[in-house]
Amino acid sequence: IDPAAPLDKACLLGCGIATGYGSAINTAKVEPGSVCAVWGLGTIGLAVVMGCRNAGASRIIGIDTNPAKFEIAKKFGMTEGVNPKDFKEPLQDVLLKMTNGGLDYAFECIGNVKTMKVAFDSVHRCWGKVLIIGVAPITDEFVTNPYAITMGKQVIGSLYGDYKVKTISNLVTEYMNKKLMVDEFVTHKMGLDKINEGFDLLRSGKSLRTVLDMWA
Secondary structure, eight states, rough: OOOSSSSHHGGGGTTTTHHHHHHIISOOOOOTOOOOEEESSSHHHHHHHHHHHHTTTEEEEOOSSSSGGHHHHHTTTOOOOOOGGGSSHHHHHHHHHHTSHHHHHHHSSOOHHHHHHHHHHBBBBTOOEEEEEEEOOOTTTOOOOOHHHHHHHHEEEESGGGOOOOHHHHHHHHHHSSOOOOOOGEEEEEEGGGGGHHHHHHHHTSSSSSEETTTT
């Protein structure tokens, strides 16, 4: 990678940002004017939002039960925030109404088969694509009616955003040229002696990424 890249930021391209961003840019190949929704606004989800924005999506709906994440998600390109707890009706019905027939692209970044099913039911029945990015327990099963797939819906997996080892340097270059947001994912920086506090922040939803400074 570019030797001028700060390693405490470049290291964040080792998984989360590359996975989310690449799922929109490389795997889904989101088209300009598309309507997208992202389940889960953690690091991967926000990277998806950024990817959809850079691809030219017209609407990017962020879905999270923690509305405190909506403000920061707007900085990455989210146009609307939806908290499922605000509605009595099923979320898929809400989204179908909001989008006049369904999403073009849905990105599941949580790893929950229930939200995967909601995402599948929320995309357009003829051409909607569901990107499964979140990692569910290996014993869980995603179940749906195969007729919907016959009609045109697609379920697509995305591992590491379809980036390869040799192409990660491209992401670093984009970051150095200020085309890719990376610094904005860091909310806390602390020494290794604070590692447990860092995990607590992540679990509480108060941190996107805690960079551990090994030289602190």
